[in-house]
Amino acid sequence: EPEVTQTPSHQVTQMGQEVILRCVPISNHLYFYWYRQILGQKVEFLVSFYNNEISEKSEIFDDQFSVERPDGSNFTLKIRSTKLEDSAMYFCASKGGRSNTEAFFGQGTRLTVV
Amino acid sequence: GQQLNQSPQSMFIQEGEDVSMNCTSSSIFNTWLWYKQDPGEGPVLLIALYKAGELTSNGRLTAQFGITRKDSFLNISASIPSDVGIYFCAGVYSGGGADGLTFGKGTHLIIQP
Numbered sequence: 001e002p003e004v005t006q007t008p009s010h011q012v013t014q015m016g017q018e019v020i021l022r023c024v025p026i027s028n029h030l031y032f033y034w035y036r037q038i039l040g041q042k043v044e045f046l047v048s049f050y051n052n053e054i055s056e057k058s059e060i061f062d063d064q065f066s067v068e069r070p071d072g073s074n075f076t077l078k079i080r081s082t083k084l085e086d087s088a089m090y091f092c093a094s095k096g097g098r099s100n101t102e103a104f105f106g107q108g109t110r111l112t113v114v
Numbered sequence: 115g116q117q118l119n120q121s122p123q124s125m126f127i128q129e130g131e132d133v134s135m136n137c138t139s140s141s142i143f144n145t146w147l148w149y150k151q152d153p154g155e156g157p158v159l160l161i162a163l164y165k166a167g168e169l170t171s172n173g174r175l176t177a178q179f180g181i182t183r184k185d186s187f188l189n190i191s192a193s194i195p196s197d198v199g200i201y202f203c204a205g206v207y208s209g210g211g212a213d214g215l216t217f218g219k220g221t222h223l224i225i226q227p
Contacts, residue, residue: 042202042219043157043204103215108155
């Protein structure tokens with residue numbers, strides 16, 4: 001069964017460093033998302049991406065964040081200068097079509113900023 | 115932004131009991147989704163609801179999309195140990211195809227032996 005895959009599963013980084021989280025969405029999907037979940041809290045929307053551009057972003061997605069689809073298969077989230085409060089699980093999700101289709105999530109990357 | 119109020123926050127039940135949880139919102143959603151999350155894993159979709167009033171089942175799970183489009187419930191019948199986890203409701207307004215999901219805060223389901 002097709003699935004969204006994310007790498008790495010766990011990333012530890014020092015405060016101020018740049019990190020890139022990687023995702024391979026389901027191959028024929030068109031809409032891509034990043035979500036964040038701070039430990040013990042709800043899943044929060046960060047950004048959606050369609051047709052090679054950001055469609056929507058939340059207040060959390062500030063100038064420190066960027067997304068890219070560098071080739072036909074990968075979708076990345078970059079955090080330019082990590083802060084302690086960026087520590088969280090980051091989930092990538094993808095969706096096949098317009099609104100009436102379901103988003104499928106990857107297993108997540110646990111980012112720990114020390 | 116849009117907010118979802120999910121309740122209860124946690125449930126302690128005996129194996130075999132039925133479970134009910136719900137989400138309400140002050141905003142209208144056009145799609146309601148229910149996800150389950152196991153520790154260290156991503157959310158896994160359980161049920162998707164697309165029409166107001168829709169009632170959908172998936173095995174022992176039943177969910178309904180409220181007629182006002184501002185609420186949804188999820189029922190689990192005859193709970194078993196593998197039902198343990200966190201259940202999230204999520205809504206999509208669907209102003210456009212790329213709309214992100216708004217999640218509730220989750221319901222922790224704990225099954226006592």
